[in-house]
Amino acid sequence: MNTIGKILTLTTFGESHGPAMGGILDGMPAGVDIDLDALQRFVDRRRTGQTAGSSSRDEKDRVDVLSGIWQGRTLGTPIGFLVRNTDARSGDYDDIARCYRPNHADFTWEKKYGLRDPRGGGRASARETVARVVAGGIAIQALNKLGITIQASAVQVGNSQCRDAKSCVSQLEDELKRAMAEGDTLGGIIECTVKGVPVGLGEPVFGKLQAQLAAAMMSIPSVHGFEYGDGFAMAAKRGCEVMDLFEKREDGSIGTVTNHSGGIQGGISNGEDIVMRIAFKPVPTLMREVPTVDRDGNPVTLQPRGRHDVCVVLRAVPIVEAMAALVILDNYLIRKTNEL
Amino acid sequence: MNTIGKILTLTTFGESHGPAMGGILDGMPAGVDIDLDALQRFVDRRRTGQTAGSSSRDEKDRVDVLSGIWQGRTLGTPIGFLVRNTDARSGDYDDIARCYRPNHADFTWEKKYGLRDPRGGGRASARETVARVVAGGIAIQALNKLGITIQASAVQVGNSQCRDAKSCVSQLEDELKRAMAEGDTLGGIIECTVKGVPVGLGEPVFGKLQAQLAAAMMSIPSVHGFEYGDGFAMAAKRGCEVMDLFEKREDGSIGTVTNHSGGIQGGISNGEDIVMRIAFKPVPTLMREVPTVDRDGNPVTLQPRGRHDVCVVLRAVPIVEAMAALVILDNYLIRKTNEL
Amino acid sequence: MNTIGKILTLTTFGESHGPAMGGILDGMPAGVDIDLDALQRFVDRRRTGQTAGSSSRDEKDRVDVLSGIWQGRTLGTPIGFLVRNTDARSGDYDDIARCYRPNHADFTWEKKYGLRDPRGGGRASARETVARVVAGGIAIQALNKLGITIQASAVQVGNSQCRDAKSCVSQLEDELKRAMAEGDTLGGIIECTVKGVPVGLGEPVFGKLQAQLAAAMMSIPSVHGFEYGDGFAMAAKRGCEVMDLFEKREDGSIGTVTNHSGGIQGGISNGEDIVMRIAFKPVPTLMREVPTVDRDGNPVTLQPRGRHDVCVVLRAVPIVEAMAALVILDNYLIRKTNEL
């Protein structure tokens, strides 16, 4: 249940305030050059303290690769890795061990397992995503060698939508500062584009590429929606408006003139850019007093505590890229088995 | 790849114009009473000819259960079943064997496998969903015994949104008739609600309940978007606006006052209604001439042929319910393994 | 649980006296020529009535392929197939519904599921193996195109061991006739050799080729032991006695002089013949009175009834070949994913 993928699989572990987060990336093809410095830089993109409104918890997030890569190349063996938790302050969480924070996993987790590690949200903390980013960063390096690139960016934060990439971050940060001033939080939308995907990735019926991508993205904490191509807007359009007509290109290949389908038709990549959008809910921890209940259902008031993001969307960009990379590389490998 | 689920698994087979569609539902608990007449009625809800604009292909869709149910009860063994294809007219499809229909799977399928069965779209046809409905119908009967019910309905067809369930179907049918008159097609949105789900279903991290539901729904042909709870709208809201505060109920249990979270928190059901919305693209086959290319990229014009739906949304309602049932029952069974 | 394989998967269904046995073979590469007549002949090798002491139940075992093969070639889609049960005589089994036959699955099955289909042993009957042989027969045709061949044969029946293949069957049949005359039954050993396997199949650690082959063979009803290469005899040998020294062959390739390792080293095929031996217990149904207990533990005497084999070993030869084929082809496909 802590595993994703079929041939390329990622299994992760770790509680927010335990000694370390980590994972095993299995099924990576052998002989792939991996640049560990570039990997660290990719993981650093997810760190706190880089944008307005990010948590003040300062984790170095040093990636420690324990196996599977030797002399700069993958061995074909599982890649085990760790990221130590160094700035955990568990004292912050004593009171939440006794009550349930609204819109958090406290209540559901405790009912499911009968107990929970309340320190920093335990495994329900978004800190688990650091292991996704490590593994995804490795997958991205492999994809790049195949000419496949992945780029995600925040296109909406709260009510503020980005017109162009340049002005986007500063515009979104203004929105963040306003929310922060009020002790409130924001959600947003990330758009992710995968370029250079060969035709033929994805498995018909239950393994459609969009189904795998949706599962990967919806597994990111706080995500509430997924769409690809024209997405929800397609529901209101006529068939004639969203028809991606074919054309013969100069190199003799066949492509489509438009891309309402978002690069996937019949569950299989068609060679156009894969485009998807992922919606995040506002961070559930407000910097205000919040009324809630304790285990017995008695009313209590939560004081603002801990160190939390005002909005996860900017930090989630590399997480989205990582999840896309894991799915695309897995399907690239599965694709090899379609012929004898 | 034609399998979904972990403990309760469905594997399906069948081409649109082959002798039969079918599947194997494995992992069903033993000793569950199954009413085969009720199952047939559930499958009939997906049949053509029941609403305006549905295909004129008239399949009886008789469910033939071959194993796993004996004397009206499940044996704990795999349930094999067939639905014969009886009204296939393969002559209709001769020309599309030589060219690629826009927004269909013809191009991607042929590039992936090197060959394809063009008759009725082969396995890429939405006819494959009949096997999902059979299996889901069995799962629904099991869930009902546990007090869990599932109800989906179309809430939008084209630009027309439903105000209330009563007026909805006739209102949507008006929209369908307009599109049909123009040889055009429509998409739409289905909302699905699952009631009576116990707290604790879903697996944290990659197996979050919303991730599994998204994968199941996104695997339905024509689906382009999935959201749960407040979904995409949540991205534009403040944290304080979507907070589902806890309350103690009269029976002593703890629940939430609102349900912005759509019944799932931290990837795990919280006991409230699970609510999700699924967006369908317009049917890709227009009843008009459509320009496209043949295998060599040369322009050709497709004449309107075959028997197709103007909009799949009304027929897709039981498909959505079926997929929801398979996911929920699977997680209900997995839930049993959380304690020793 | 009724599924085997990773990329190439077989899922089966069917009770001995239900309407049909069947299965879905998923993951078969596309574009492979399949000779359905040759497939039927392979399945016929498992039928009754071909050797002394085989059951008098006379099933025609006509293979009905429902999908996945079109115009004589695989489509890359799941291959659904049926074999109807036509000669079931369920009246024979009325009394065993009330008591447990020794060395059968009656007791364990009923305790596991709370109920069982007693007719012909239900799904616990070796009749389920017909679906394995159908799927394996398809896999064998694919392997043959790759230059990989599989041959199994009975090397021991009861106390009688075969010196050479020629005299073997008649010699074993003599042993069978003696046991039959006494209302008794026999076990035996099958040896299976796979030739032409390329180097590199099998996955280290838990997916070792011998582990996958062992699981496949031990899943055949009545099998009690598996060994490969020198097997159990290796335990008593010195290291220097079983060393498969390397040599350079005339074609420049590297091979081993001897094959104590049975074609697998470190869990991975080394290009030599894969050789394994599978031990079958004697058939549990004697043609004698047998004392046993009913559901309440009260003593009862079972009268000899039904139609049963005296020894399954001769009929099991194609089953062993089928299981070997499924494992080898699956690993051939997985092997393709070892490189980017």
Added chain:
Amino acid sequence: MNTIGKILTLTTFGESHGPAMGGILDGMPAGVDIDLDALQRFVDRRRTGQTAGSSSRDEKDRVDVLSGIWQGRTLGTPIGFLVRNTDARSGDYDDIARCYRPNHADFTWEKKYGLRDPRGGGRASARETVARVVAGGIAIQALNKLGITIQASAVQVGNSQCRDAKSCVSQLEDELKRAMAEGDTLGGIIECTVKGVPVGLGEPVFGKLQAQLAAAMMSIPSVHGFEYGDGFAMAAKRGCEVMDLFEKREDGSIGTVTNHSGGIQGGISNGEDIVMRIAFKPVPTLMREVPTVDRDGNPVTLQPRGRHDVCVVLRAVPIVEAMAALVILDNYLIRKTNEL
């Protein structure tokens, strides 16, 4: 491929001379008390230097649990753990990077992946089993709480078979010393008994309990054979000789008088002791000169080097117990899903 299990899964990583071996045990039920000191003692049973003829490599094998256990109890989250490699001497292995040791994985591994980590055999080293023992040790503690116990012991080393448990180890050590004096190595047989298993574990058809146990045991390095109950000897017996007749016991339960079936019938545990035997080949590294070839097939002579066991059987006893525990606990959990 580095994962075993269905609900309870173990995924491992690590090269013999890399920084650490480790794994993730996922699916452990929540709320189980785990004694980490007892776990360390169990892992210590696999260490070197405890019996004659074991490798002089001296690893402390300190188990470092990184997640999933908090305040002495399992959380229901994945248990990540490490065992550091501290006594690796990679200089010892420089020459074997250029040639293939007979009966090792050097040749197959290099052909499969195109490269290999030659240091200490890389991931093909039996050192990977330390992760199995850690995970299995946790599973054993859970099983013990259910009244299920597992005990394995060496019953044969080389040609020497044990009469009784008491004299066994010293007797076997004599055999070891003789082989060691000659620079030779030995194989052997381990017998493993699982007591207290409830009726109903194991899944019919491909998931038979013996199939899962065989796969688990055959995945241990050096294992060449698996049998359960009367095993290979059953092949030569008459049906009447191996019939496990039922009886009613004093507590009213039904059991069998004998146990030729080894505690499993129809693939499902019957409540009797599960008994199986596992055959190990002699250690492939002799303390003698051994002729072999280099990558180009040219003859070379390997000088005795590195630190190796003369026989793995004594050290493998806890490995066998660990693998048995993982399979049995996994099936115990799956068993819970047989009823609604």
